[in-house]
Amino acid sequence: METPLTQHISASRPPLNLRDYEQVGGYQALRKVLKSMNPSEVTKTVQESDLKGRGGAGFNTGMKWSFVPMNDGEMTKYLIANADEMEPGTFKDRLLLEGNPHQLLEGMIISAFAIQANISYIFLRWAYKKAARLVRHAMDEAYAAGYLGRNILDSGYNLEMYLHTGVGRYICGEETALLNALEGKRATPRTKPPFPQVSGLFGKPTIVNNVETLCNIPHIVNNGADWFKGLSPGSDAGTKLYGVSGRVNNPGLWELPMGTTMRELIEGRAGGMKEGYKFRGALPGGASTDFLVDQHFDIKMDFKSVAAAGSRLGTGTMIVLDDRTCPVGFVHNLEHFFAQESCGWCTPCREGLPWTEKILLSLERGEGRPEDLKLLALHTQFLGPGNTFCALAPGAMEPLQSALKYFREDFERHINEKKCPWAKDHGTH
Amino acid sequence: MFWQISIGENVQVRLLFVLNMLTAEEITEIDHEIALVPIRRAACIEALKIVQQHRGWISDESLRAIAEYMQMSPEELDSVATFYNLVFRKPVGRNIILLCDSITCYVMGYEKLYEHLKAKLRISFGETTADGRFTLLPNACLGTCDHAPALMINNELYRNVTREDLDGILDGYK
Ligand SMILES: Cc1cc2nc3c(=O)[nH]c(=O)nc-3n(C[C@H](O)[C@H](O)[C@H](O)COP(=O)(O)O)c2cc1C
Numbered sequence A: 001m002e003t004p005l006t007q008h009i010s011a012s013r014p015p016l017n018l019r020d021y022e023q024v025g026g027y028q029a030l031r032k033v034l035k036s037m038n039p040s041e042v043t044k045t046v047q048e049s050d051l052k053g054r055g056g057a058g059f060n061t062g063m064k065w066s067f068v069p070m071n072d073g074e075m076t077k078y079l080i081a082n083a084d085e086m087e088p089g090t091f092k093d094r095l096l097l098e099g100n101p102h103q104l105l106e107g108m109i110i111s112a113f114a115i116q117a118n119i120s121y122i123f124l125r126w127a128y129k130k131a132a133r134l135v136r137h138a139m140d141e142a143y144a145a146g147y148l149g150r151n152i153l154d155s156g157y158n159l160e161m162y163l164h165t166g167v168g169r170y171i172c173g174e175e176t177a178l179l180n181a182l183e184g185k186r187a188t189p190r191t192k193p194p195f196p197q198v199s200g201l202f203g204k205p206t207i208v209n210n211v212e213t214l215c216n217i218p219h220i221v222n223n224g225a226d227w228f229k230g231l232s233p234g235s236d237a238g239t240k241l242y243g244v245s246g247r248v249n250n251p252g253l254w255e256l257p258m259g260t261t262m263r264e265l266i267e268g269r270a271g272g273m274k275e276g277y278k279f280r281g282a283l284p285g286g287a288s289t290d291f292l293v294d295q296h297f298d299i300k301m302d303f304k305s306v307a308a309a310g311s312r313l314g315t316g317t318m319i320v321l322d323d324r325t326c327p328v329g330f331v332h333n334l335e336h337f338f339a340q341e342s343c344g345w346c347t348p349c350r351e352g353l354p355w356t357e358k359i360l361l362s363l364e365r366g367e368g369r370p371e372d373l374k375l376l377a378l379h380t381q382f383l384g385p386g387n388t389f390c391a392l393a394p395g396a397m398e399p400l401q402s403a404l405k406y407f408r409e410d411f412e413r414h415i416n417e418k419k420c421p422w423a424k425d426h427g428t429h
Numbered sequence B: 001m002f003w004q005i006s007i008g009e010n011v012q013v014r015l016l017f018v019l020n021m022l023t024a025e026e027i028t029e030i031d032h033e034i035a036l037v038p039i040r041r042a043a044c045i046e047a048l049k050i051v052q053q054h055r056g057w058i059s060d061e062s063l064r065a066i067a068e069y070m071q072m073s074p075e076e077l078d079s080v081a082t083f084y085n086l087v088f089r090k091p092v093g094r095n096i097i098l099l100c101d102s103i104t105c106y107v108m109g110y111e112k113l114y115e116h117l118k119a120k121l122r123i124s125f126g127e128t129t130a131d132g133r134f135t136l137l138p139n140a141c142l143g144t145c146d147h148a149p150a151l152m153i154n155n156e157l158y159r160n161v162t163r164e165d166l167d168g169i170l171d172g173y174k
């Protein structure tokens, strides 16, 4: 089984420096691109590989690039790596950043070339201190070796790269909010259209891609679109970094073919539930995805199959709910996060999330009323898709609406028993 | 900013005023950031970070000094400063504890760590110990959920933290 993204990453070795990276074939894809490909060929190859964005939405990467205007002469354009990873339950980009930073840099340089951008940014989460150190060092090495800067490898192509570390806010990961943050503004999202591909950073054409997405690019260029498709037996191409956290025996992160089943992830890789705990459900790809439950154990974890099961692949890092954790408390924790991180622009999100959080808290305290469940259900509609400027609010409703469906009895018990049945297992709220 | 000082104002006010100008070092660092962006104000978050790095937090006086230098109104800069979690508009302790309160750490029992910290340091989230040694803040997912529960102190990440570990960890920070 091939694991292109993580083949050189291991806990027992230090991260690859430039020399290590070159020794395992690093920057060969960039050489190939600059020597023998034009920008549209790169975009076409990526589009044909069917690489879909790993930041959560799953849009075809090459297609996204193809919306960038290409015949404007010397126009300023930007390529941005989204390394803001802050979706609760998600810890995949950290591994790529800390394990093999040059892989990301090479992916970025090739991607920037494909859209003919001359300026690139890595928007890195503040908390990733080690990654910041390693990425900065890798950038210095790449500049010194002529992979960045003016006239890269004598090709005439120029690219500057900057590292921007954020100052903490989940919404900065939303791509248009990220652009505002880079412009020194409050990180509220922007209305679309115009899309960033046409009018992004400082009003110029801009591509924002997730770290994992970009790390795939050198491998696709080296090995071709068909190879990439062949990595997975299912309907989505490539490999995926899958993670499992919660009360399982072996929580962790693994690169596996796209479309690996939930059973393989939880029972195989994660070693099943810890002694004394039973599986009740899981959010398949971070906090803003719908619960999957027992009946979904054999579905393939790819974009299409997870959507067919009523959820989203999201970031591919799964959070497990066990039988000794209160589902209402679990969802309360999520809604607390979303309420706190709302940028406050749209009324349904700004007002609805704190309200949702308060209702859930009153249920947890045994103060819930039967009509509260209806109120919660109403919120999942008010804050649903189409009512807000960005996907934060609809995402926040995904775990709630599915919890109301799969764990309804547990919600009702809180109301009927006038207390949280799990209170002794958890601290006070 | 000199127009703010009316004749007859006492000397202490003047002194305070001078102290809260940007230092030469801060200005050099901010200028470096300004040179990298096409619009001056685009560097304002970097400017806030730089001044906070030097002074620990962003006081009203610091905010005004940065705003003037960035050619923004203080209100405009404050609207940016208050948006971000890690721009401190209140004084903080010498060491900052960021305890992850997100979902996997909730499942794995961060609340027990919080109870322990509250009892030991006698502060809740958002507060600073009387001796100025620690500020305790909740933080969203630290991106290390396979090793939950997790916390950071200053630049250091601690994973799989147990209540028993906490005392030893805290001892390392004076
Ligand atoms: C609230 C919110 C937070 C997001 N956070 C991130 C993030 O931290 N990292 C990321 O890559 N994408 C994040 N996204 C998705 C981005 O908006 C964008 O779709 C993605 O970076 C595009 O990259 P991709 O096409 O390579 O997936 C977030 C979206 C929303 C609505």
Ligand code: SF4
Binding pocket: A171, A188, A189, A341, A342, A343, A344, A345, A346, A347, A349, A350, A388, A389, A390, A391, A392, A393, A394
């Ligand atoms: S949905 Fe929420 S986070 Fe997104 S733009 Fe509206 S208020 Fe801001």
Ligand code: FES
Binding pocket: A088, A089, A090, B100, B101, B102, B103, B104, B105, B106, B140, B141, B142, B143, B144, B145, B148, B149, B150
């Ligand atoms: S939820 Fe605490 S580190 Fe992710």
